Amino acid sequence: MNPRVAYTAPPAPGPYDGKRLSPWRVALGVIILVAIVAGSLFGYRLLVVDQVRxxxxxxxxxxxxxxxxxxxxxxxxxxxxxxxxxxxxxxxxxxxxxxxxxxxxxxxxxxxxxxxxxxxxxxxxxxxxxxxxxxxxxxxxxxxxxxxxxxxxxxxxxxxxxxxxxxxxxxxxxxxxxxxxxxxxxxxxxxxxxxxxxxxxxxxxxxxxxxxxxxxxxxxxxxxxxxxxxxxxxxxxxxxxxxxxxxxxxxxxxxxxxxxxxxxxxxxxxxxxxxxxxxxxxxxxxxxxxxxxxxxxxxxxxxxxxxxxxxxxxxxxxxxxxxxxxxxxxxxxxxxxxxxxxxxxxxxxxxxxxxxxxxxxxxxxxxxxxxxxxxxxxGRRTTPEPVPTVTDDPAASPYPIWTETNTYLSGAKVVWRQNVYEAKWWTRGDDPDNPLADADSWPWRLIGPVLPGETPYPQPTLPAGTYPDWDPAATYTEGQRVMFQQVPYEAKYWTRGDSPAAQATDADGSPWQPLTIAQLEQIIQSGP
Incomplete structure (x- = not known):
C-alpha cells in the first residue's frame, strides 16, 4: 500500500511572478534606505546642535x-x-x-x-x-x-x-x-x-x-x-x-x-x-x-x-x-x-x-x-544706547575744553564735542574732529567719549617763574629752557635770536622744541 500524498493547488499568478530583482534595483533600494537613515541622523544632529546652541x-x-x-x-x-x-x-x-x-x-x-x-x-x-x-x-x-x-x-x-x-x-x-x-x-x-x-x-x-x-x-x-x-x-x-x-x-x-x-x-x-x-x-x-x-x-x-x-x-x-x-x-x-x-x-x-x-x-x-x-x-543686547549730543561742560569734563587760541603740548588731552582727544605733537588752532583731516598727519588722536559723571582731572601747571621768558638778545645752549607765550621750550642746540614761534611752521629747522605733558609732570614732581 502506497502512502497518500496531499495535493495543494498552485498559487494564483501575481504581478511579479517570474520576475527577478536586477542588481541596479537592489543598489537603488540600499541607497534609499541609507538616505532615510542618514536623514534621520542628520535631523537628530541638527536637533542636538540646536539644543547645544x-x-x-x-x-x-x-x-x-x-x-x-x-x-x-x-x-x-x-x-x-x-x-x-x-x-x-x-x-x-x-x-x-x-x-x-x-x-x-x-x-x-x-x-x-x-x-x-x-x-x-x-x-x-x-x-x-x-x-x-x-x-x-x-x-x-x-x-x-x-x-x-x-x-x-x-x-x-x-x-x-x-x-x-x-x-x-x-x-x-x-x-x-x-x-x-x-x-x-x-x-x-x-x-x-x-x-x-x-x-x-x-x-x-x-x-x-x-x-x-x-x-x-x-x-x-x-x-x-x-x-x-x-x-x-x-x-x-x-x-x-x-x-x-x-x-x-x-x-x-x-x-x-x-x-x-x-x-x-x-x-x-x-x-x-x-x-x-x-x-x-x-x-x-x-x-x-x-x-x-x-x-x-x-x-x-x-x-x-x-x-x-x-x-x-x-x-x-x-x-x-x-x-x-x-x-x-x-x-x-x-x-x-x-x-x-x-x-x-x-x-x-x-x-x-x-x-x-x-x-x-x-x-x-x-x-x-x-x-x-x-x-x-x-542673552544680553549688543546694540549700545546712542550717546546724546550735549554742549561741552567744563564741570563735567575730565580735561579742558579745546579752544582755537590755546597751545597744546604733546600728550595734552582736551574735550571737544563730548569726546576726548590727545595731542600727538605741539598744536594750536587745529580742530580735533576735523572730518577731512588725515589721521596720520593730524595732531589729534581720538581716545573716546566723555563718560557720565566725570569731573575735571587736575592739570599740570608750571609755577610762575619756573623758566625765564625768551630773550631775543640772549644766547642759549642745548638743554636750556625758556617760556614763550606761556609755553615752555627747550633748546636743541646753540641759538640766539631764533624765536620759538618758528617751531610751529618749521619744527625740524627750529632750534627750539616745546616740552611735553609728560616732561611737565616730571618737572612738577621733581623740580626743574
Whole structure:
C-alpha cells in the first residue's frame, strides 16, 4: 500500500511572478534606505546642535589684549571684524595681600580710567559694535581669590569690576600658584556662584568661562579640581577654555594644531566625567559646545613650539566641525610680523608673533564660523544706547575744553564735542574732529567719549617763574629752557635770536622744541 500524498493547488499568478530583482534595483533600494537613515541622523544632529546652541549661545571669537603692555594696544579701533570683540586681561589683586582689584597690579580701576583711558576706550569699542570680556588672573600677579581672605570681600571685589565695565561675560584665567591653592579655589567658586544668583535675581546673566592650562593628554589634576569646585558650588559654567600652548613635552612630528586637537579631545572626555560626578549627564555635542581653545600665536614661550597660520586654519576647521562655542588667542598685541630690527624671532615678543604673516592675521584666520559677540551666550543686547549730543561742560569734563587760541603740548588731552582727544605733537588752532583731516598727519588722536559723571582731572601747571621768558638778545645752549607765550621750550642746540614761534611752521629747522605733558609732570614732581 502506497502512502497518500496531499495535493495543494498552485498559487494564483501575481504581478511579479517570474520576475527577478536586477542588481541596479537592489543598489537603488540600499541607497534609499541609507538616505532615510542618514536623514534621520542628520535631523537628530541638527536637533542636538540646536539644543547645544540654546545652552551655550552662538559661537564667538575674541582675542586677548594685554591692557598694561606698553605701548598701549589700541583695541578701541578694530582694524577688521575679527578684532571687534576682545578679552581684556588681566584683573588681579593690587598687592599679594590686598583685596583691591587692579589691572596687572599697576593701575587700580580709577587709575586705569585716568592713565590708560580704559573706560573711555571700552565705550568707544562698544559704540563701533564690538564688546569686551574681562579676564581675571593670568600667569603673573595674584588672582583676587588668592588675595581676599573672605568670600564677602571677594564677591565685592569681583562685583566692583563687573559693574564698573558693565560686562555679561567674564573669564577666570587660573594658572600657576593661583591654581595650586584649593582653599582659594573653593572661595572663588562660592563667590562666583553667589554673583550669578544675584544677577539672575536682578534679571541679568553672567556667563563664566574657566581658562586653564592643558597638556596633550588633557587637564592637570589641579585644573580638574578647579572645574569640580565650580560645578559643586553651583556655578553655571558656560565653558572651559584650554590654553593650547607651552606644552613643554616632546610632540614628535605632530604640528601644534594636532597637539591642540589631542588636548581638546582629552579634555572633552574629562569634562564629561566631571559633570557626571556633579550629578549632570551631558551629551557629547553639548560638551563640545562647552569647550574653547586659546593658542599662543607664533612663537610660544617654549623653544621649538611655533603656532603657524596653517595651525590656525586647522584648529578653526576642527572647532567648527565639533561645534565649539568659542575660540580665542594670545594675543592681539602680537598679531603682526616682527620688524626687521628684531633679529631673533625665537625669543618671544609682546609686540609681534615671530612668524612671517605676510598680509594675513591670526585673528582673521581663527574667526570664521565664530562671528557672534560674547553677549550672545548671556542673552544680553549688543546694540549700545546712542550717546546724546550735549554742549561741552567744563564741570563735567575730565580735561579742558579745546579752544582755537590755546597751545597744546604733546600728550595734552582736551574735550571737544563730548569726546576726548590727545595731542600727538605741539598744536594750536587745529580742530580735533576735523572730518577731512588725515589721521596720520593730524595732531589729534581720538581716545573716546566723555563718560557720565566725570569731573575735571587736575592739570599740570608750571609755577610762575619756573623758566625765564625768551630773550631775543640772549644766547642759549642745548638743554636750556625758556617760556614763550606761556609755553615752555627747550633748546636743541646753540641759538640766539631764533624765536620759538618758528617751531610751529618749521619744527625740524627750529632750534627750539616745546616740552611735553609728560616732561611737565616730571618737572612738577621733581623740580626743574
Amino acid at each position: 540654546a545652552v551655550t549661545g552662538a559661537a564667538w571669537f575674541a582675542p586677548y589684549v594685554d591692557v598694561t603692555t606698553t605701548p598701549f594696544f589700541a583695541f578701541e579701533k578694530p582694524e577688521n571684524d575679527a578684532d571687534r570683540n576682545v578679552v581684556l586681561s588681566f584683573v588681579v589683586a593690587a598687592e599679594a595681600d590686598s583685596c583691591t582689584p587692579s589691572w596687572g597690579g599697576y593701575y587700580d580701576l580709577d587709575e586705569a580710567a585716568r592713565d590708560v583711558d580704559l573706560d573711555r576706550r571700552i565705550t568707544r569699542l562698544r559704540e563701533s559694535g564690538g564688546d569686551v570680556v574681562l579676564s581675571f588672573g593670568g600667569a603673573a600677579g595674584t588672582e583676587l581669590a588668592n588675595a581676599c581672605s573672605d568670600e564677602e570681600g571677594l564677591r565685592q571685589a569681583y562685583r566692583s569690576v563687573i559693574d564698573r565695565y558693565d560686562v555679561s561675560t567674564i573669564d577666570l584665567d587660573i594658572e600657576g600658584a593661583n591654581l595650586e591653592d584649593p582653599v582659594s579655589g573653593l572661595r572663588r567658586a562660592v563667590a562666583i556662584a553667589d554673583l550669578q544668583d544675584e544677577r539672575r535675581a536682578a534679571g541679568d546673566d553672567l556667563a563664566v568661562w574657566l581658562t586653564l592650562p592643558v597638556a596633550p593628554d588633557g587637564l592637570t589634576a589641579a585644573a580638574r579640581t578647579a572645574v569640580a569646585q565650580m560645578l559643586e558650588s553651583g556655578v553655571d559654567l558656560t565653558g572651559v577654555n584650554v590654553m593650547t600652548m607651552d606644552y613643554g613635552v616632546d610632540r614628535g612630528t605632530q604640528t601644534m594644531a594636532e597637539t591642540a586637537i589631542d588636548a581638546l579631545r582629552a579634555t572633552h572626555a574629562q569634562l564629561g566625567a566631571l559633570y557626571e560626578d556633579a550629578g549632570t549627564t551631558l551629551t557629547a555635542p553639548t560638551l563640545w559646545g562647552k569647550l574653547a581653545a586659546t593658542p599662543m600665536i607664533g612663537q610660544n614661550d617654549v623653544a621649538g613650539e611655533v603656532f603657524t597660520l596653517d595651525d590656525a586654519t586647522a584648529l578653526n576647521a576642527f572647532a567648527q566641525q565639533q561645534r565649539m562655542s568659542r575660540l580665542s588667542m594670545w594675543s592681539l598685541n602680537r598679531d603682526r610680523t616682527c620688524g626687521t630690527n628684531y633679529a631673533d624671532t625665537s625669543v618671544v615678543s609682546n609686540d609681534c608673533s615671530g612668524v612671517d604673516q605676510q598680509d594675513t592675521t591670526f585673528a582673521e584666520t581663527l574667526q570664521p564660523g565664530f562671528e557672534a559677540t560674547p553677549d550672545a551666550s548671556a
